[in-house]
Amino acid sequence: MRWGDTWRPKRSGLSWVNAELNAAAAVCAAQLAVVCAIWWVGTFDDDTHGAGSGGGLAAVGLLCMLVFGPLLLAVLGLVHAAAHTMPAATLARLATRRVRGSEEAWHLVFVAALGVLWAAVAVVLGGLSPPGTTALLIAASGVLPALGVAYVRRRELATGRVPRSRRIWVRSALASFGACVLVAGAGAVGLSMGLIKEYEPPKLSAGQLAGVWRGDGGAVLRLRAGGRAELTKLPAQPEFGDVTTKDFTRCHGTGSWFLDTEGRYDPYSDAYDEGDPAARDGVVVQVADCGHDTYWTIGGSERSPELFVLFGDADSGDLRILKRD
Template identity: 40%
Template sequence: MREPGTPGAVAPDGTVAMLVCAAQSGALLVGYLQVQFGRTDEYGREPASSLGLLCLIVLGPPLLLFLGTVHTFLMTVPADLAGHAVARRTNGVLWQWQGGCVAALGAVYAAALAAAGAPFLYSWAWISGSGVLPLLAVAWFHGAARKRGRPYSRGEVWFRVLPAGFLLTVAVMVACGAALGTGAVGAYEAPRPTGEAMPGVWASEDGRAEVRLHADGRAVLSGVPYGDWEEEGRCDGTGTWSYASGSGAVRGTVDFDVPGADCPIGPWTVGGTTERLELYSLFGDPDGGAVRILVRQESD
């Protein structure tokens, strides 16, 4: 660790910033998984496989430490050094300049992500926010080291940060549990349309698949996916359709019968919202397959 009061991200290896970033990333990951397992998936997919969770448990800690190290050298170290440099020249408040440097760095990294297609403001908020807690921890350790007259050893840093990271994880889990319990998240309910609402044109967003459901029961299919978890094909043809209402998570399904076509299409489930009806079907392994969606098109 550097001498108390000197600029820089605490230790030569960035121990404090690295551990705090790893702890906050781990807490967010635990909260995300808790919400995913506790919410109702609108397409009936499994939240995660047991093998995936096992890999996450084994590989998660070293991966979090690696990400914490990368974050330290890309965010905490530059913001800390730049904040000290500017504060010395302007006689300003250090934490304000550090916050400004974090926001500026976040904007630079967010611009790079925006060039790849990510939303700029969303990326900027997350990247900038990720730099706040590590810098606060760095400032706390510097202040505590000044008060006691000697720097913290690496072991002392670990002994203090790890329990704090555990408490942060518990707090995130409690917050996510409250959100799930109150219905703030995870309260999706599929629409329950009548059979009379089903006729019309249903098409995929990429335009490759389309189904025309006629009120007299006829169905015209073009490029509609079918298959099982090993293989997927496309079906073209004319046949019939029927609608069956359901209960629970599945509120309704549409079955197709296409005589003469070698494409055994299974039932498609009604999803989406009342304002934006969808038909969807799951393809591939339930733990890692894909969902194909047909959206009800507006009438001309």
Template identity: 35%
Template sequence: MSTHIEGGARPPVAVSEMWSGRSITASAITQFTLVLLGVEIAGFVELAFQAPAPPDDPAAALLMVPFLLCFGGPFALVASLLVILPTVEAARWASARFTGREAWWWVPVAALVPAAVGAAVAGIALRPAPGTLLLCWPAGAALLAVPALAAREVVLRRRRLRGVAGWCVAAVVAVYGIGAGLYGTGLITEYRPPKADTGRLAGTWTDGGDGTLRLAADGTARADALTEPGDTWPDPAKHRCSGRGTWSYEAGDSTTWGQRVRLRIDGCPAHAGTDGWRIGGTSDRIELNYEYGDPDSPAWYTLTPR
């Protein structure tokens, strides 16, 4: 029985041709693009939320390109061979079996199956909330369908790889342009720490537990059971400190991100770090944040007004 090919008469594509370098390359390019788009979108979203330190510019996603090319290739290859191309083949089989012609929309339908398997594995291993798990299923199917459609296009529709790469570059540029436009026009407001001064900072601060820090208007300070950063942080039984000393406020550079509170307390040397305490929170409720741990993925010890 003959098979009608979508988009006009074309000779059938053999299974071996679908499993070619062209389809794998198209799949890999699209996977890399999805990673870059995810980093861009996450970066723009992060700009709007309260944070103790300034987030990276979403354009920093471009710095990932050499890493993806050098180290992401094997992962993209494995994903293409084990998931992406089998999804294309399953879609071709189902399309021919149930409709008698090649239809692109069978690809996202077929992607629901491996996405369901992935969601089930994540549910068993991570035990997320049911709502999160249900969201992961269609989201995973969509992420699988995009590179699968790209691989299908370069083989079934004889698309050029440079065309796929061009669309991917356009998508990365478009997302950055839209995000920059939303912030540039003020439709979305970028978070900035509130402006502080010595008058607003003077008072008693608490870590929500037993630790307190008292900052007096005359520049003296007193710490009671503050938790100290350490390798086993936080362990209240071993890493609490108390003492008396001084404090000062530095306005920093032209932005409020540069504000610092400097502590010099005899019993708490760990809190006299070179970077000081950062100002965070909102104009209604200022926070003091101290960075510790891995510089690339730091943790924060936070004090709020009592």
């Protein structure tokens, strides 16, 4: 006897069973937590652009994540279950009434179909790309929750009762916590052993820096080979008297620039100490009568270099990035 047929007489309606909804939501919340942990490990070799060096707001952010993170994950899990997993379960039940096959298999088929539909919505409304990858990820996000629903149904067949919702959520929380610890531990070990390399900014010469750099708000910085700089709506450090009133000003006109490879002007080095190993190469842009000298730190990669400035506080400052035209 097929599994899909054994439970059908007990579920003649199309309404969702509470335990099944909670199982789908709990499994989705658990996998989201693991995905976040994997994403965090993946940022070990990312350029932080000088942000987060302060400890106060970082500690507050971590505390908020620990307090409100589980609740947020639970809400996202419920939304995912209500919009993806359980509608697919309803469609699977309707399909087994008209055609042959296991309801469990049909559930996975409709999970994939709804994944493509929600991916199309995400691409159209959110501009996510590429569409194929988005569809694959959204469809895959419903597989484990669908298996969680299948487990609840099989458990009911075996014992005659469904698992309690509280027990489902507790087990999901414990499983996700253990998986996150393993992912974080593996990332830490990989970082210490050199398997995961920390980010290293590119080393660019003055000749490589010469060219046109563009940023948000119409910002344009043209670095000429002879040390001349041409600016259009370019963010710049405000004058010392304006520091408390605004984070940056915008400059137009012409000025000069030079490459700093000794860390003398790097605002992220320790007390601007020359020779600080944490100091980074950058471009110092000087414009008369328009703010103070601005240090554009070199970031990105050799293939896709960037120039950036973090105005204001390191934890909550205004990050401005220029990319080569």
